[in-house]
Amino acid sequence: MLRDGARRYLADDFATRRRGDGAAGSAGWRGYADLGWLALLAPEDAGGLGGDIEDVLILAEEMGRALSLQPYIASAVLATGLVDLVAAGQQRLDLLGAMASGDRRFAPALYEPGRRYRLEPEVRAVTSGAGYRLSGAKSLIAGGAGADGLLVTALLGDGVVGLFLAAMENAAIFPTRYATIDDADTIDVRFEQVELGPDALLGITTIDAIDDVLDEARLALCADTLGALERAVEITADYLKTRTQFGQPLANFQALQHSVVEMYIDADSIRSSLYNAIAVFDRGGREDRRRAVSSCWVKTFDAAKGIAGMAVHLHGGIGMTTEYPVGHYLRRVMVSERSFGDVEHHLARYMELAG
Template identity: 35%
Template sequence: MNFEHTEDRRMLADSLNRFIAEQYAFEARDKIAKSAQGFSTGIWQQFAELGVIGALFREEHGGFGGAGFDLAVVFEALGRGLVVEPMLGAVMAGEAIALAGSETQKEQLAGIIGGSTIAAFAHDEPGTHYEIAHVQTRAQRDNGGWLLNGAKAVVPHGEHADLLVVSARTSGADDDEAGISLFLVPARTPGVLVRGCPAIDGGRVAEVVLDGAALPAEALLGAEGQGYATLERAVGRGVLALCAESLGAMEAAKTATLEYLRTRKQFGQLIGSFQALQHRMADLLLEVEQARSAVINAAAAIDGEDRLARERALSAAKCSIGRIGTLVAEESIQLHGGIGMTWELPLAHYAKRLVMIDHQLGDEDHHLQRFAALGRKLAATA
C-alpha cells in the first residue's frame, strides 16, 4: 500500500501549515483561546475560504476530500498550531448529517463547509465512561413531533453553535445499541439551555440541557432507533481527527525540545551532548514515529466496509496516541527543565493539549479494553 500523500494533499498541507505559521502565532492563538468566544470567527472564515473545511467532506456532500488521509493531513496541521476553531464539531456533526440526513437536512452541509454554520456534536453525557451506546437523554413523540429531555456534557463550542447534532434514546435500556436516535437541533430551540465554560487546554466547552425541547418530526436524523451505526461512524472520524491532531502537537513539542537541547548550555556544554539526554530523546523520537504509524493505519482503515477491522484500527490508534502523547508531554517538559512549566513557553500548552486529547472520545484504558473486546468478536467470527 502506498502511504505517500497525493499532490493535492501535499498542497493542502503546505498551504495550511504556511497559513497557521503566518496568521496563528502562539501569541495570537493564546489570545483567541482565552477570549469569551473561544475561537476566532475571522480565522474560521479564512479556513473555509482556503478549502480546509471542504477537505473534510466528500465530493458528493459538497466537499473535495473526506477520506481518512484528508482528515489526517488537516488535523495534523491544526495540532501543530494548537488551533482552537470548531473543526472537530464540523467533522462529527457533518458526518452524521452526511450519512443519515435527508436531502433537505443535507442542505445544512453547505453552511458548515462554507463557514457560515457552526455545528456541534452533543453526545457525551455525565457518567457514561466513554461508552458510545450509553445514552440517557430521552426523546418521545409529542403532537406529531418530538420532545427531548436530558443533558449533554463537555460539548466543544456548544455555547456558540448554530446547530447541534444530539443523540437521544427513543426506546430500550440506557446502554442498548438499539433504540438510539439522532436529531438536528437548532441551538435557539426553546428548551435548549447552554452553559459555557473555558476548557483547561484552551477554547470553550458547554453543558447542553434539554428541558422539554420541542422539535418537528423532520428533526429526526435517519431512521428512528437506528442511530448507533451513524453515531459510531461519526465518533470514529472524530477519533481519527484527534489522533492526527495529537501527532501534530507531538511533532511541535519534539521540535521545540530538540532545539532546546541544541542551544541550552550547562556546565559549559550543550545539554544535547549529554548521553543520558540523547538516549531519552532517541526513545521519544521512536515513540512519535510509532504514533505516526498508528495514525496512518487508522486513516487507511476508516473508510473500509469491515466494521471490526475499522473500529479496531481506530481504538489501537487512540490507545497508542493516549500513551505516547502523555509520554511526549512529560519528557518534553522534563528535558526543558523548570522553564518547561512556564505559561509563557508554548511547550506547556502543547503538553496540556496532548494530555487532554487522551480524555476526548475515550482514553487509553477505554480503547485498550475496546480493542481487546473487538478482537474477541473478530476471533468468534473467524
C-alpha cells in the first residue's frame, strides 16, 4: 500500500524535472511531509510515527526508481536519526517535531575535504563566551542547498565529538553550491570563526554512535539504488521489445535476452542482501549490524554500475542522451556509491568484523 501510493505520487518526478517545471520535480518536500514520510522514523514522543526501517526502505526504493532528487535520506532519515541520538529534552522534541512536520529541514555535515570517508572531524569548536566558535570545512553536504541548518560534527578538544546545529543564515558560514552528476544540489561549506549560541550544541556523541545512525541511512541508500536498478532493468527489457532491427524486435536476440537476465539476477541479489541486513537489523548486536550493512553495501555497489551501465549499452545511442531516463540511473548510482563510504571502505569494515 505504501509502495503503491509512493509509486503513483512519484511517477512524474523525472518528466516534470526534464520539462523544467521545478528543479526538484512535482513532489516537493512539503508534499513528502503531508504524506507523513518525514515523520516515519521520528519517535512517537516527538510527534513522529515511530515507524519501521522497512517502511523507509520501501519509500527509498520508490524514490530511487523515480529518480527523485529530494534529499530524503540525508534530511529525513539521517538528520532525524542524528537529532534523536544526540539532542535531549525539550530541544530534541522541538527539533524532531519541526523536522517531522516539514517546517524545518536540516542537512548533516559529516564529511570533510581530503578526508575521504573518515567520520572523525577536523572541524573544531571552542567555547566562546557562553557559546561556541566553529572553524573548518565540510564537503558534499547532500541536501545542504536550501536547508534551514546544518548538523555539524566538530571536535570539542580531547577527542570529544559534539553535534552542532548551525543555521544557514549565519554570516560566517560560506557555502559553495554546485550540482552533482545526478543533478542534485549540494554544498561545501567553510566555517570561518562561526559564532554559535549555547544551544547550538545539541549534545556530545561518539563516532561509533554516529556510524550506527549512518547505517540506517546506508541501508536506505542501498534500497534507493535497488529501486533505481530494478527500474533500469524494466526500461531496458521494454525498450528491446519495441526497438526493431534486422526486421525484428531486438528482444528476439538471445544474446540480448541473456544480458537483461544477468542484470535482473544481479539486481534481485541486492534485494536478497537487503533482506539479510533487515533481518540482522531487527535482532543483531552492533557488530552484526555493521557487518550486514557493509555486506549489503558491497553487494549493492559492486553490481550497480554494471547493471546501470549495461542498461545504457543495450539501448544503444539513445541510452547516452540526457533526454532519456536510463543514463540518469548510471549517474545516480555513481553518486550514491560515494555517499557514506565506498565499496573498498565497506569491504574493509566487513573484513575487520569478519575476523
